[in-house]
Amino acid sequence: MKNHGRLLQGNEAMAQGALYAGARFYAGYPITPSSEIAQECSRVMPKLGGVYMQMEDEIASMAAIIGASLTGAKTFTATSGPGFSLMQENLGLAIMGEVPCVVMNVQRSGPSTGLATKPAQADIMQIRWGRHGDQELIALSPSSVAECFSLTVEAFNLAEMLRTPVVIAADEIVAHMRENIVIPEPGEIPVIDRAKPTGDPAAYRPFAPAPHGVPPMSAYGSEYIMHVSSSMHGPDGYSNNSPDNAARQIARKNGKFEHHRADIVKTKAFDADDAEVLFVAFGAVTRAARAAAAKLRANGVKAGVLQLVTVWPFPTEAVAELGSRAKTVVVPEMNYHGQIAGEVKKVLGADADVRRVNGWNGQIITPRDILKAI
């Protein structure tokens, strides 16, 4: 029978994407506007032999998905700004311990409780720099319900490939929007599993140097004993205070993202090749930017859109290539300070004509708002 698709909400599509990727362990704490992800998981997981855990807070949610991932499971949580703030310390643990997991941050307006049910894109810098120490992670930002599904599968693949947490930087708009999407059949989209150790178990070292910087990962219960630590550790996972070791571990844990940059950094370009006016957008605002560009094209202005599918690591190459070709670059985003505009300026230089369009009142930025910048 032909798969005609289903009318799904973005939050439901993220939950379905996680299941498609093989995730069978969810731990979270309900928070608007992400709660439908928890609700979907609570209904589906028990049927699939998976686990739904409702933890006492987001600190514990992050901790639980780390613990479960170390048993070999694909694990995830979902939250919004206040909960994401609470997850930061244990996100650092996942980075230090190189524990694959996915964190869905359905961004809402802040600071603090803010406009709790309204959208924002103001956690972009918190996602990148919210933790102490030298660290890197991956963030993907969906602009549609279909991307809520496909980028979630991609997030798990990258998490497994790189042994890292991956954040889905969604927003309230894509999370609550309903669109018809076709859920692919099993096998249609590749699903990647973490590399497991082989050879002599006694020689296994979970944090050893490895090709492209990602050592194979054992699981609790395996004969390959795995010692994982929040403290600086040697290749064997045991505490190690030597400066040389610390320098090597930090360089490898960050360098693995450079090695895999081509796998990680994805953008989409719409009419951007000859664009004199280039909109650089991400998440729900991509849709407004595309409408604005279409309007300009209809009026004879060469306008296009560069969508940042990957937000972190920042897509420097695509921004440099298309941005330097354009006369004017416009960055619409739902935050006050222009968090992505700052990154675009960093890439294109102080002399480039980079214009900001910011909204921070809990409303989506409209094509009309964007066109005012031209």
Place this chain on the structure above:
Amino acid sequence: MTCATKPCATAPYATGQQYLKDGVLPHMWCPGCGIGVMLRACLRSFEELGYTNQDTVVVTGIGCTGKLDDYLVTHALHTTHGRALACATGIKAAKDDLHVVVFMGDGDSVTIGGNHFVHAARRNMDLTAIVINNFNFGMTGGQFSGTTFNGAITQTSAYGNPERQLDICALAEVAGANFVARSTPWHVDDLTALIGEALSRKGFSLVEVLSPCPTHFGSNNKMKKGTEMLAWLQEKTVPVDVWRTMSPEARTGVFPIGRLVDRNEPDFNARYREVGARATGN
């Protein structure tokens, strides 16, 4: 090679030394500290219960007690401060056939980590929590914690602690733990037996180990020697059977020791299996 550093194949009793990493002794804990005594009791119980490196996960937090995973060759997770039980909850919920043993101090368990402690006990997660309560933050130099007595002198309570101490075992009991026990390194045989019992129980099991900290808590409170602190612990504790006969006034400042709670409620994973059966109609 002596029995102090290598497994003694010929020892007529369980030593637990097969779980110790080679070449790590002597350990880092101060003379007079109770952590070493507790760890030995625990490793002996591992051996008696037939635990293997493969099926055992040791989870630790941060602080003096949190250092002990570095001495062991089992699977291990050294977590952030206070979050050991939340990480352990994820491990056990995902893989039920593991022995998950969580080692914490009074800071990890009921000060910064109090919320996780309450809820791990409420869920009756099948974990064994061993808490070293030395009445202060040792690793950071002896500041008061959630279990420091009112009036005690510490590095952050020079004129006496204005706060009151939390009763860890009472908290575990009201939160719903299956098994709750308390002992001290002075009562080492009882301690070993209670840890063995806690490890072999389903559901949330807690052993609180009242522990000397002569370096910090003791030296600030007129007990500079480990032996003085042991004598103090002996004086401060009474068997729970006796404690139950004492008047409320006489119980003040006295810790009941022994097996305090012994229940057999289903653990989280058992209840979750029932949920799974209902969801699938089996």
